[in-house]
Amino acid sequence: MDFEDYVATILNSINDSGIEIKYPEPIFEEKMLATRDGVKLATDIFLPAQNGSFPTIVQRGCYAAQDPLNKLIGKEFAKRGFAYVFQFCRGIGRSEGEWVPKVHERLDGKDLVDWLQDQTWVESMGYYGSSYLAMTGWAIADIVPDKMKTMFLSNYGVHDYLANYHDGILKPDITTSWAMDNAGWKVDADYLTSAKYRPALTADVDLWGGKLPWYRDVLQSTTEDSHYWSSESRQTFKKVAAKIKIPMFISEGWYDHHLENALMTYAELSDDVKSHSILQIGGWNHFGQAAVFDRPTPNMLKNEFRTLLSWLTDILIDQKLPTGKIQSYEIGADKWHEEKVLPVTSSPNLTFYLNHESGQPGTLISDKDKIGNDNLAYTFDPDNPVPSIGGEVLLKTADQIGSRLQPKPNYRNDVVSFISEPLNESKHLWGNIGFNINVATDVDDTAFVIKISEILADGRTFNIRTTISTLSAKNPNYQAGETMRLQLQTLPIDWQLNSGSRIRVDITSSDFPQYQIHSNFKGNQSEQATVRVAHQQIIIDPNNSSTVTLPITNE
Known part of the structure; x- marks a missing residue:
């Protein structure tokens, strides 16, 4: 979708929001507001009229190219009776200072909302943002002044390690692509070449034209207790959710890479805040676009601006206290339903056992007593990775995000x-x-990827979830040749398996660029300059069964 089409979509959504135009000619003002350390940040203000006190929508962001879009949104909000304030993060666009992601947002955001608190034209405030614009909201959500009544945040949370790593494996389609797009200078290097580059740690200097210290810090911090994620500012950020006092609207997508981050953040809200907050999880991606393909989904997408402006009208104008709930879209059934608690591993469960008999394809069976004893083997060559076809933690590779048609089995x-x-x-x-899978390999560390899909009665196959882990993440003392029981778990999902469908599980050792390619050497994969081939085994043993456990809810 090009920019003009995107703008047209935004305008149509606002026009269809149900909020009528009340002020035809909003007032625009540009200010350079000083932070506590004297750095001046570009701040755009749209007022419905010259005089009056208005409910005010606040945003802070780091994407300079979105300036025309911000102004368009601000003008449309002001026409409908909301003042609108957008501030560029330091070092971005017209703002002074040095751009360092996530470092200054708490203090700079606090300075902005405190300044707005003292403005007579601000009657009340609601914070709105998606992705990094939501991050800037979470950064201050526990320290807002009393005119800030609510926040409407999409596709983020306070645990952003989870959006960058899984079991120590980097998600390059998120981390590497975002670093290239937000380095602070124009990076001309090819993204996939950069994501494959070894060692990844020096791709900035070797390919991008300069050293990017914060990106290197992320690559060297593969666990949540590593130095980047355990810094004072990151630890402060992680503790925000439990201290929030205002109602929150948290919007997420089943195929957004920040889903795990947002769900953990929601879980940490106090019971009182949850009782007046909404968590909405739809069948969309990080951009709010459809992520369920080649099946009828007329009920899947929602008008975000209608939802946003309705939420803000209720709280800021009508002063209603909302009733908390979880709204979830069920893929396959194409319906929304409400829940009281987050999705968890449910009881009863549906369990399948991995089975293989010589000369036959692998099967999933429900009778443990019928498991054979014939192992399966394959060779994993890091120089020939399995490409990502559908997935839940993709960003740059937009044409593969979501639940998509899969190749034939054993392709x-x-x-x-x-x-x-x-x-x-x-x-x-x-x-x-x-999943509990018994595996072995001839190297001291490697990765295993598991994808679960639904094969419809007509033979078409669609991915549900994919997960990954390494042997060293589960057992740092693993020795080549040993059999190991590998426990993996997917992100949660809301999905209807249809009568007549079959379950398919694919096991491999790579899924690129959704996950960083493992070198088959132990250690931080971003520091590996060389790779080696690994010979993998899936152990089929009736005395030590490998299982797939599906959480089934009784509606």
């Missing part, structure tokens, strides 16, 4: 598929899918 020599018999009734998945 590569390094992809091993297991397939169940058809289901005799529909099943509603609500929660995290778990």
